[in-house]
Amino acid sequence: xxxxxxxxxxxxxxxxxxxxxxxxxxxxxxxxxxxxxxxxxxxxxxxxxxxxxxxxxxxxxxxxxxxxxxxxxxxxxxxxxxxxxxxxxxxxxxxxxxxxxxxxxxxxxxxxxxxxxxxxxxxxxxxxxxxxxxxxxxxxxxxxxxxxxxxxxxxx
Amino acid sequence: xxxxxxxxxxxxxxxxxxxxxxxxxxxxxxxxxxxxxxxxxxxxxxxxxxxxxxxxxxxxxxxxxxxxxxxxxxxxxxxxxxxxxxxxxxxxxxxxxxxxxxxxxxxxxxxxxxxxxxxxxxxxxxxxxxxxxxxxxxxxxxxxxxxxxxxxxxxxxxxxxxxxxxxxxxxxxxxxxxxxxxxxxxxxxxxxxxxxxxxxxxxxxxxxxxxxxxxxxxxxxxxxxxxxxxxxxxxxxxxxxxxxxxxxxxxxxxxxxxxxxxxxxxxxxxxxxxxxxxxxxxxxxxxxxxxxxxxxxxxxxxxxxxxxxxxxxxxxxxxxxxxxxxxxxxxxxxxxxxxxxxxxxxxxxxxxxxxxxxxxxxxxxxxxxxxxxxxxxxxxxxxxxxxxxxxxxxxxxxxxxxxxxxxxxxxxxxxxxxxxxxxxxxxxxxxxxxxxxxxxxxxxxxxxxxxxxxxxxxxxxxxxxxxxxxxxxxxxxxxxxxxxxxxxxxxxxxxxxxxxxxxxxxxxxxxxxxxxxxxxxxxxxxx
Numbered sequence: 169x170x171x172x173x174x175x176x177x178x179x180x181x182x183x184x185x186x187x188x189x190x191x192x193x194x195x196x197x198x199x200x201x202x203x204x205x206x207x208x209x210x211x212x213x214x215x216x217x218x219x220x221x222x223x224x225x226x227x228x229x230x231x232x233x234x235x236x237x238x239x240x241x242x243x244x245x246x247x248x249x250x251x252x253x254x255x256x257x258x259x260x261x262x263x264x265x266x267x268x269x270x271x272x273x274x275x276x277x278x279x280x281x282x283x284x285x286x287x288x289x290x291x292x293x294x295x296x297x298x299x300x301x302x303x304x305x306x307x308x309x310x311x312x313x314x315x316x317x318x319x320x321x322x323x324x
Numbered sequence: 325x326x327x328x329x330x331x332x333x334x335x336x337x338x339x340x341x342x343x344x345x346x347x348x349x350x351x352x353x354x355x356x357x358x359x360x361x362x363x364x365x366x367x368x369x370x371x372x373x374x375x376x377x378x379x380x381x382x383x384x385x386x387x388x389x390x391x392x393x394x395x396x397x398x399x400x401x402x403x404x405x406x407x408x409x410x411x412x413x414x415x416x417x418x419x420x421x422x423x424x425x426x427x428x429x430x431x432x433x434x435x436x437x438x439x440x441x442x443x444x445x446x447x448x449x450x451x452x453x454x455x456x457x458x459x460x461x462x463x464x465x466x467x468x469x470x471x472x473x474x475x476x477x478x479x480x481x482x483x484x485x486x487x488x489x490x491x492x493x494x495x496x497x498x499x500x501x502x503x504x505x506x507x508x509x510x511x512x513x514x515x516x517x518x519x520x521x522x523x524x525x526x527x528x529x530x531x532x533x534x535x536x537x538x539x540x541x542x543x544x545x546x547x548x549x550x551x552x553x554x555x556x557x558x559x560x561x562x563x564x565x566x567x568x569x570x571x572x573x574x575x576x577x578x579x580x581x582x583x584x585x586x587x588x589x590x591x592x593x594x595x596x597x598x599x600x601x602x603x604x605x606x607x608x609x610x611x612x613x614x615x616x617x618x619x620x621x622x623x624x625x626x627x628x629x630x631x632x633x634x635x636x637x638x639x640x641x642x643x644x645x646x647x648x649x650x651x652x653x654x655x656x657x658x659x660x661x662x663x664x665x666x667x668x669x670x671x672x673x674x675x676x677x678x679x680x681x682x683x684x685x686x687x688x689x690x691x692x693x694x695x696x697x698x699x700x701x702x703x704x705x706x707x708x709x710x711x712x713x714x715x716x717x718x719x720x721x722x723x724x725x726x727x728x729x730x731x732x733x734x735x736x737x738x739x740x741x742x743x744x745x746x747x748x749x750x751x752x753x754x755x756x757x758x759x760x761x762x763x764x765x766x767x768x769x770x771x772x773x774x775x776x777x778x779x780x781x782x783x784x785x786x787x788x789x790x791x792x793x794x795x796x797x798x799x800x801x802x803x804x805x806x807x808x809x810x811x812x813x814x815x816x817x818x819x820x821x822x823x824x825x826x827x828x829x830x831x832x833x834x835x836x837x838x839x840x841x842x843x844x845x846x847x848x849x850x851x
Binding site for chain 1: 433
């Protein structure tokens with residue numbers, strides 16, 4: 169009985185390890201090209217370069233080319249999507265992105281980004297605010313939202 | 325060192341002003357600044373903590389607008405110098421388990437201002453740090469607030485101005501209080517001192533006006549009461565002194581009267597004794613001299629008869645040539661110088677007669693002078709009194725003084741003859757003694773109304789006005805010691821007063837002296 173119990177414990181352990189490794193592999197593959205930049209139909213260009221996108225999300229650009237004020241909408245960095253965005257856009261982890269934006273706020277260089285818990289909230293915000301831009305993980309095109317091509321691609 | 329009250333008041337006020345100024349200018353501003361800095365430090369620290377908590381929550385929730393709002397708390401504060409977001413950088417030292425935390429500046433406001441991560445409070449800034457309990461980069465974050473102390477300096481300057489103004493006001497008030505105290509304390513006390521000094525000098529009319537309703541006012545009232553009491557006491561004392569002086573004067577007068585009475589009594593007894601002695605002597609001499617006076621005339625007649633008889637014998641011898649028979653008698657007569665002897669006998673008889681008459685006059689004068697008539701007035705002729713006195717003084721003036729008498733027809737006067745004789749004796753003796761070598765004494769008597777006036781005027785040396793004023797004083801004399809008692813004129817004055825008369829003297833130096841005695845003929849007042 170004791171041997172059986174030990175074997176059972178090892179099986180359970182390895183099972184979970186296997187599941188964890190599998191999920192990690194799947195996750196890394198999914199993160200490769202699943203981010204999409206969306207924007208309000210008004211004021212936001214339909215296509216921008218990756219560098220421009222990064223500059224926008226680094227608070228280095230205040231207004232779009234047509235003069236509309238840039239409004240950033242973000243999903244919390246504590247979410248997987250937020251963490252992915254942090255890594256791809258900021259090349260930082262979530263805590264570093266918080267620090268980054270906190271620093272921006274301290275300097276008062278840029279309006280605070282609007283941070284949401286879910287993608288739906290992000291979409292809703294973007295649809296309601298001209299000039300608003302956000303990064304999510306799916307292509308959305310509605311009457312108010314458009315998917316922005318980044319470097320000519322919908323996803324990046 | 326003597327410090328008067330006014331100086332003490334001003335020194336006290338000056339001390340208070342200096343202490344007040346010290347506290348107002350130095351101590352209180354320093355304490356205020358310290359307090360303000362402490363409060364400011366606390367305030368900045370609280371702000372830092374508040375911002376840190378807000379930022380921490382905002383970061384945790386990624387509510388960056390919340391960070392903006394939290395920062396607006398301090399960004400809108402004009403005192404803000406900077407607000408910085410820091411990241412703690414833990415550096416391990418070479419010693420195991422020991423590390424040092426360095427702050428790394430992430431970002432700050434206002435931008436464009438270089439802020440050292442390790443900046444701390446200095447004279448211009450108050451810097452406070454508050455840690456964030458959350459990681460923002462690789463390490464934990466922190467907030468650093470820098471607030472300018474310019475506000476403190478402004479407040480300090482304002483406090484300085486207020487302090488100066490307060491000090492100036494207090495100084496002004498102190499001066500006013502000083503003058504008020506000086507007027508209400510010092511001046512009344514000085515007035516009291518001055519009044520006390522004057523009272524001490526004897527001015528008891530001094531009063532001090534009560535100007536305050538405090539202890540000094542009470543003192544003023546007490547002082548005035550004291551002076552009033554003192555004045556009353558002095559009046560009573562003066563009255564007592566006057567009474568005492570009056571009593572003393574009366575006592576002195578009584579003593580003088582007693583002394584005078586004693587002197588008069590002594591003199592009276594002396595005169596009475598002298599009078600009795602004189603009367604006795606006069607009486608004893610009077611009888612033998614009466615024999616002489618009575619027998620001298622018959623003796624002269626007998627002698628004349630004898631001489632006539634002898635002349636008749638000589639005539640008969642010569643007519644009848646009987647010289648031879650009387651040769652022996654003639655020789656005897658020649659031998660005895662009979663003619664000379666006869667002339668001598670005649671002269672001797674005349675001399676005896678003159679001597680007897682003179683002796684009788686002296687005796688009569690002595691008897692008149694020594695009359696024992698002191699209790700009742702006696703009718704007396706003053707001319708006789710003068711004569712009697714001159715008789716007694718004859719030996720003292722006969723060689724140098726010519727007496728010129730001008731007696732009036734006087735009625736008999738009511739008097740005490742012995743005392744009147746004593747007066748004449750004193751006045752005539754003085755007149756004789758005032759004539760050093762030769763001179764005259766004019767004696768005149770006359771009736772003036774119901775008075776009799778007797779004047780005795782000499783051509784002696786006279787007297788000064790000063791001497792004239794003192795001649796009736798007892799024991800006053802210008803004679804040599806032992807030659808005069810100084811009581812003669814004093815007693816004479818009393819005797820004339822006793823006779824209700826008066827005695828006057830007129831004298832000039834070198835021109836002689838005149839005494840004029842006036843007494844009533846009839847005495848109204850019995851003695």
